[in-house]
Amino acid sequence: MLPRPDFDLLLFGASGDLALRKLFPALYRAHAHGLLHPDARIIGIGRSAGNDHSFRQRLNETLAREDGHAWDAFLRRVHYISADLSQTDAFSALAQTVRPDVQPIAYLSTAPDLFVPVCRGLAQAGLSRARVVLEKPLGHDLASSRHINAEVGRYFPEAQIYRIDHYLGKPALQSLLPLRFDNLFFEPVWHSGCVRSVQITVAETLGVGTRGAFYDRTGALRDMVQNHLLQMLCFTAMERPASSDADAVRDAKLAFLNSLRIYRPHEADIYAVRGQYAGYTAEPSVAPDSRTETFAAVQVVSDSPRWAGVPFYLRSGKCMAQKLAQIVVDFKPAAALFGQSANRLTVSLQPDETVSLRVAAGGGQTGEMVLDLAAQSPERRMEAYETLLLEVIGGRLALFNRRDELEAAWAWATPILARWQEPSAPAPQIYPVGSWGAAAADALTARNGDVWLPF
Numbered sequence: 321m322l323p324r325p326d327f328d329l330l331l332f333g334a335s336g337d338l339a340l341r342k343l344f345p346a347l348y349r350a351h352a353h354g355l356l357h358p359d360a361r362i363i364g365i366g367r368s369a370g371n372d373h374s375f376r377q378r379l380n381e382t383l384a385r386e387d388g389h390a391w392d393a394f395l396r397r398v399h400y401i402s403a404d405l406s407q408t409d410a411f412s413a414l415a416q417t418v419r420p421d422v423q424p425i426a427y428l429s430t431a432p433d434l435f436v437p438v439c440r441g442l443a444q445a446g447l448s449r450a451r452v453v454l455e456k457p458l459g460h461d462l463a464s465s466r467h468i469n470a471e472v473g474r475y476f477p478e479a480q481i482y483r484i485d486h487y488l489g490k491p492a493l494q495s496l497l498p499l500r501f502d503n504l505f506f507e508p509v510w511h512s513g514c515v516r517s518v519q520i521t522v523a524e525t526l527g528v529g530t531r532g533a534f535y536d537r538t539g540a541l542r543d544m545v546q547n548h549l550l551q552m553l554c555f556t557a558m559e560r561p562a563s564s565d566a567d568a569v570r571d572a573k574l575a576f577l578n579s580l581r582i583y584r585p586h587e588a589d590i591y592a593v594r595g596q597y598a599g600y601t602a603e604p605s606v607a608p609d610s611r612t613e614t615f616a617a618v619q620v621v622s623d624s625p626r627w628a629g630v631p632f633y634l635r636s637g638k639c640m641a642q643k644l645a646q647i648v649v650d651f652k653p654a655a656a657l658f659g660q661s662a663n664r665l666t667v668s669l670q671p672d673e674t675v676s677l678r679v680a681a682g683g684g685q686t687g688e689m690v691l692d693l694a695a696q697s698p699e700r701r702m703e704a705y706e707t708l709l710l711e712v713i714g715g716r717l718a719l720f721n722r723r724d725e726l727e728a729a730w731a732w733a734t735p736i737l738a739r740w741q742e743p744s745a746p747a748p749q750i751y752p753v754g755s756w757g758a759a760a761a762d763a764l765t766a767r768n769g770d771v772w773l774p775f
């Protein structure tokens with residue numbers, strides 16, 4: 321077992337949706353499996369009034385667990401402070417609650433407009449040794465992301481900043497690196513000579529639910545594509561890193577992101593499609609005339625020599641037919657001798673965690689070789705947020721985004737977003753709930769003689 325360092329976690333936004341739905345359950349699971357130091361504390365901070373007792377009661381009501389002993393012990397770790405983080409005087413009292421001899425961790429599960437005031441407040445209150453965890457979205461375009469990064473960088477060095485993309489905590493995505501780089505079977509054919517196309521789909525069945533106010537300002541390209549899908553693409557298409565160190569992997573991702581073609585407005589109209597599910601504008605806190613996209617599909621082009629001419633298709637949306645996240649690498653057919661066949665490698669992140677390879681089996685037959693990652697794993701599969709929280713506690717940066725990577729991703733996404741702001745841009749195409757998104761996305765693949773896979 322890895323060492324279990326002691327810590328005080330200042331969880332900003334503790335009363336919010338993400339903290340209650342994902343972060344506290346993840347911390348509880350880590351606790352219940354004995355992965356937290358016995359003295360480690362979680363100090364929740366929110367604007368709502370409350371104290372340790374009332375907040376524990378709230379957790380009890382929201383997240384009650386059956387196994388009473390572990391849950392009670394977990395609740396004893398949890399404290400709550402009510403503070404208005406936009407006020408500079410909030411921080412000295414917070415800093416005094418942190419034990420001087422343990423690692424402070426500040427997890428900012430708040431809107432990004434609080435990132436700078438909180439970082440400034442923490443540093444001025446003497447907590448500049450804290451590790452700082454920043455939730456996405458870090459800004460809403462390249463300029464705002466640069467601004468936040470520059471401001472946060474005035475108070476904390478890059479080595480203490482953990483920018484979350486929870487897809488990097490998904491085990492099947494992590495499996496992609498050893499799959500590619502540690503197997504002689506794959507790396508030699510991982511290039512435009514053998515790969516016909518790459519497709520990445522992250523589809524959700526639910527709509528925006530209670531997050532309409534946030535989502536309507538955000539949209540699918542910012543919410544999912546700029547971060548989760550581009551990270552999946554980086555793992556799929558980056559060059560071999562010089563080593564497995566955090567910075568070597570981040571250097572390789574950065575180089576790939578810098579190879580992506582930045583679209584001019586007329587190219588955005590050709591290569592990017594947006595859609596909106598029917599009924600979206602009637603959702604709570606959504607503008608009745610909203611043009612926000614709940615579905616985005618983009619053909620990405622890399623100018624790296626490895627990928628010359630290979631289309632990368634990305635799509636993501638809400639209210640789609642199925643909840644799934646997968647990467648499909650579609651290989652070119654070999655010159656036919658016994659009948660034509662093309663291999664296809666599918667890495668499924670969810671709902672199943674599998675790697676499937678379609679192979680020709682002779683006599684015109686093709687079959688799937690399926691590796692069930694979850695069934696094969698001798699260890700408990702952790703949910704992404706548990707993995708990432710344990711990485712922060714352990715001080716390991718490899719699964720977090722570096723500033724330059726994030727800005728390269730924004731540099732790619734921002735011109736498309738800017739085009740979509742223009743009145744002359746094609747409006748989002750309405751798609752039926754339970755479908756595969758805007759039909760116009762089919763034109764992206766059809767143009768190259770492809771279809772969205774595997775449907």
Ligand SMILES: NC(=O)C1=CN([C@@H]2O[C@H](COP(=O)(O)OP(=O)(O)OC[C@H]3O[C@@H](n4cnc5c(N)ncnc54)[C@H](OP(=O)(O)O)[C@@H]3O)[C@@H](O)[C@H]2O)C=CC1
Pocket residue numbers: 332333334335336337338339365366367368369403404405406428429430431432455456457534
């Ligand atoms: N929810 C999700 O599924 C995901 C969210 N995220 C990101 O995580 C962040 C948090 O999201 P979410 O939990 O949904 O947001 P919520 O709006 O549900 O929660 C915001 C939290 O911030 C607190 N807060 C707001 N203003 C202040 C203030 N002035 N002083 C002190 N506390 C304040 C709120 O306190 P109070 O409620 O007490 O007023 C609440 O705890 C956002 O950046 C979001 O984009 C990222 C991925 C998924």
Ligand SMILES: O=C1O[C@H](COP(=O)(O)O)[C@@H](O)[C@H](O)[C@H]1O
Pocket residue numbers: 524543544645
């Ligand atoms: O970051 C986000 O991700 C979730 C989807 O995450 P998943 O792990 O359930 O696939 C998405 O619903 C949310 O809108 C977005 O902010």
